[in-house]
Amino acid sequence: MRIGFFVTCLVDAVRPRIGFASIQLLEAAGCTVEVPAAQTCCGQPGFNSGDRASGTRLAQVFLEQFESFDAVVAPSGSCVAMIRDYPGLFADQPALAERLQRLVSRTHELLDFLTHHAPQPLPAGALPLRATYHDSCSGLRNLGIKHQPRQLLATCDGVDLCEMRDAEICCGFGGSFSVKLGEIATRMADNKCNHALATQPDAILGGDLGCLLNIEGRLRRRGDQRTQVLHVAEVLAAGQLAASGELPAPGQFVGMPVTTKD
Amino acid sequence: MDATSHSFKRNVHARLGDEALQANLRRFGGGFADRRRDAVGRVDDFEALRDRASEIRAEVLTHLDHWLLAFEAEATRRGTAVHWAETGAEANQILLGIARAAGVQRVIKSKSMVSEESGLNAVLGAAGIEVTETDLGEYILQLADEPPSHIIAPAIHKSRDEVSALFAEHHGTPLTRDIPALCEEARQHLRPRFLQADMGVSGGNFLIAETGSVAIVTNEGNGRMVTTLPRVHVAITGIEKVLPTLDDLSAILRVLPRSATGQDITNYVSVLTGTRDAGADDGPEQNHVILVDNGRSRLLGGALHDALRCIRCGACMNHCPVYQNIGGHAYGWVYPGPIGAILTPAFLGLEKALDLPQASTLCAACEVVCPVRIPLPELMRTLREQEMEQGLRPWHERLSIRLWRWLALHPALYAVATRWGIRVLRWLAGKDGQVHRLPGLDGWTEGRDMPAPQGSTFRDQWRTQLAAREAQGKARAAATPVAMAAAGAARSKAP
Numbered sequence: 001m002r003i004g005f006f007v008t009c010l011v012d013a014v015r016p017r018i019g020f021a022s023i024q025l026l027e028a029a030g031c032t033v034e035v036p037a038a039q040t041c042c043g044q045p046g047f048n049s050g051d052r053a054s055g056t057r058l059a060q061v062f063l064e065q066f067e068s069f070d071a072v073v074a075p076s077g078s079c080v081a082m083i084r085d086y087p088g089l090f091a092d093q094p095a096l097a098e099r100l101q102r103l104v105s106r107t108h109e110l111l112d113f114l115t116h117h118a119p120q121p122l123p124a125g126a127l128p129l130r131a132t133y134h135d136s137c138s139g140l141r142n143l144g145i146k147h148q149p150r151q152l153l154a155t156c157d158g159v160d161l162c163e164m165r166d167a168e169i170c171c172g173f174g175g176s177f178s179v180k181l182g183e184i185a186t187r188m189a190d191n192k193c194n195h196a197l198a199t200q201p202d203a204i205l206g207g208d209l210g211c212l213l214n215i216e217g218r219l220r221r222r223g224d225q226r227t228q229v230l231h232v233a234e235v236l237a238a239g240q241l242a243a244s245g246e247l248p249a250p251g252q253f254v255g256m257p258v259t260t261k262d
Numbered sequence: 263m264d265a266t267s268h269s270f271k272r273n274v275h276a277r278l279g280d281e282a283l284q285a286n287l288r289r290f291g292g293g294f295a296d297r298r299r300d301a302v303g304r305v306d307d308f309e310a311l312r313d314r315a316s317e318i319r320a321e322v323l324t325h326l327d328h329w330l331l332a333f334e335a336e337a338t339r340r341g342t343a344v345h346w347a348e349t350g351a352e353a354n355q356i357l358l359g360i361a362r363a364a365g366v367q368r369v370i371k372s373k374s375m376v377s378e379e380s381g382l383n384a385v386l387g388a389a390g391i392e393v394t395e396t397d398l399g400e401y402i403l404q405l406a407d408e409p410p411s412h413i414i415a416p417a418i419h420k421s422r423d424e425v426s427a428l429f430a431e432h433h434g435t436p437l438t439r440d441i442p443a444l445c446e447e448a449r450q451h452l453r454p455r456f457l458q459a460d461m462g463v464s465g466g467n468f469l470i471a472e473t474g475s476v477a478i479v480t481n482e483g484n485g486r487m488v489t490t491l492p493r494v495h496v497a498i499t500g501i502e503k504v505l506p507t508l509d510d511l512s513a514i515l516r517v518l519p520r521s522a523t524g525q526d527i528t529n530y531v532s533v534l535t536g537t538r539d540a541g542a543d544d545g546p547e548q549n550h551v552i553l554v555d556n557g558r559s560r561l562l563g564g565a566l567h568d569a570l571r572c573i574r575c576g577a578c579m580n581h582c583p584v585y586q587n588i589g590g591h592a593y594g595w596v597y598p599g600p601i602g603a604i605l606t607p608a609f610l611g612l613e614k615a616l617d618l619p620q621a622s623t624l625c626a627a628c629e630v631v632c633p634v635r636i637p638l639p640e641l642m643r644t645l646r647e648q649e650m651e652q653g654l655r656p657w658h659e660r661l662s663i664r665l666w667r668w669l670a671l672h673p674a675l676y677a678v679a680t681r682w683g684i685r686v687l688r689w690l691a692g693k694d695g696q697v698h699r700l701p702g703l704d705g706w707t708e709g710r711d712m713p714a715p716q717g718s719t720f721r722d723q724w725r726t727q728l729a730a731r732e733a734q735g736k737a738r739a740a741a742t743p744v745a746m747a748a749a750g751a752a753r754s755k756a757p
Binding site for chain 1: 271274278583621623624625626646647648649651655663664666667671673674683694696703705706710711712713714715716718719720721725
């Protein structure tokens with residue numbers, strides 16, 4: 001299966017590690033992965049700020065870049081939900097809408113793809129990590145991503161997933177909302193941090209980097225330098241490597257200090 | 263009602279810093295949401311009930327003129343006087359006219375959000391007519407001289423101690439923390455007002471075209487007394503509230519209380535038709551309905567049409583994480599939460615509520631519970647589009663979005679811009695790998711750090727790695743992508 005990997009702006013710029021982890025997992029699940037060089041943004045930042053052209057024009061760039069692939073995978077529920085909305089933006093151009101519909105129906109969020117659409121299941125991983133998972137809104141409510149991350153993490157021996165209270169309540173990111181109404185966003189992030197930390201995790205996990213940056217940003221500002229905030233793909237990829245003995249210490253792989261509980 | 267929706271950010275700042283309010287919001291927290299979940303769980307197929315309710319409301323709005331005229335004809339035939347008001351002010355004048363003609367001196371009210379829109383109490387008060395709110399929450403707020411902060415639980419922002427202090431001040435009674443005692447106290451003060459009033463003013467949850475009736479859904483029983491004890495009853499409600507038949511009412515009542523308070527049915531459902539029958543002991547001698555437009559007809563057939571489906575259950579605010587943190591008053595007008603973020607700009611004008619459509623993460627928690635399936639996030643996004651098209655957003659925001667879009671449409675330039683952005687962020691970052699202050703993005707960095715980028719972009723690193731893979735001539739090199747990325751990250755300045 002030939003996969004076009006849509007890396008997403010935030011992963012490309014801020015945490016490339018998630019991109020590499022995603023590709024490692026996709027290859028382990030039997031895919032051939034390509035990264036179209038001229039890909040850009042899904043358009044969501046502009047579109048949700050009221051600039052419709054951001055959606056329609058970038059939809060066409062996406063079509064150009066990815067139409068030739070068997071499937072498209074992105075490590076973000078929020079970007080995939082935006083992409084899934086593309087056909088609806090072209091009600092007046094049925095032919096284009098139909099082409100887009102064919103493409104977006106084979107465009108998947110990474111964890112959903114690995115669970116339901118990949119050629120083969122992921123090999124078992126191993127990683128000692130106490131974690132809690134935040135359900136990002138777009139993935140959860142637009143794409144039905146709920147069991148996928150949990151099911152995948154369960155294949156990783158040693159991952160101890162403790163559910164936090166209100167896991168499905170928004171962390172306050174919301175794209176431009178997090179800047180325009182930063183005071184509310186901060187309070188929402190605070191609530192999220194409180195519920196997450198109540199499970200005493202080594203790491204807070206999620207499937208959308210926007211949310212993860214929001215949560216990590218609040219944690220660090222509160223003075224918490226210890227709790228890691230990771231994409232599920234990072235944990236799964238580390239687990240795969242650790243299981244095959246390729247990395248001595250999982251903590252080094254994720255680029256942060258090895259977690260120690262005192 | 264005077265709006266403060268234009269100063270939403272100031273309102274938010276004040277509410278987030280109000281410790282007493284925050285404690286009250288936390289205390290009730292997800293109470294309604296939990297009760298709704300339990301109530302929905304007791305039904306076989308709640309989604310089918312939502313579908314049915316949505317269809318009924320959608321159908322009514324498609325032929326609203328027809329159903330309103332049908333309602334008017336039937337209500338008139340049964341002795342109810344139907345009045346039409348284009349604005350809230352007009353509704354107030356109609357009601358005042360009815361009161362004067364009937365020599366009314368004392369009015370008792372049950373809850374009506376439309377009368378909050380029109381500011382009815384102030385107008386009656388200025389005309390020398392005594393008005394008493396009889397819904398417990400509204401009564402508390404009348405004593406406190408505050409507007410409601412929630413459409414079904416108007417005083418939800420008040421603690422029992424605050425209520426106790428209010429009652430002590432106005433009733434001259436000792437403080438008590440006993441809630442049944444507080445209720446009894448209100449009851450004792452309200453009872454004579456019920457018996458002395460010459461006019462009862464109620465809202466109307468629904469208008470039934472088939473029977474010309476007004477349907478009222480309540481829990482406290484005050485609605486029954488307001489609509490049947492005084493000699494004149496006036497229901498004041500929005501033109502969108504009409505339903506074709508009693509069967510339709512029954513379908514809507516399956517979703518309304520469950521969505522609102524998590525009840526299978528409310529304590530009272532009253533269907534009020536016409537005036538007192540000859541020889542009957544109760545019921546009003548005069549029955550009036552004032553149908554208020556106040557901006558609603560402008561929405562028909564337009565981009566916000568679906569918002570008129572609303573049956574005022576409050577589920578959207580009960581599930582909205584923004585509402586739950588700032589409370590209803592911050593929204594600055596009658597309707598708070600997601601539906602308020604749409605109705606306030608729709609009714610008052612977008613320029614008077616610029617921040618409200620922005621006051622959502624579009625998390626869609628509201629959309630998945632709305633009993634009539636209003637696409638609330640989509641409507642908020644539509645209003646954001648209107649703000650953009652009408653030039654109502656700040657110039658720098660419009661400019662930066664255009665610039666960003668232009669870059670995103672030119673992948674090579676976008677890649678260059680990303681590289682430069684990364685450099686700036688890494689340069690700004692402290693030793694802990696966090697950016698503590700980001701000029702232009704203070705909204706973020708006032709309360710949160712910004713985790714700095716790890717190094718060069720994914721795509722730049724990927725290009726290097728592809729070359730390495732090819733050089734090694736193996737499909738899967740011994741060093742896997744992630745290990746190499748880790749090695750790369752270790753070589754570059756560690757964030």
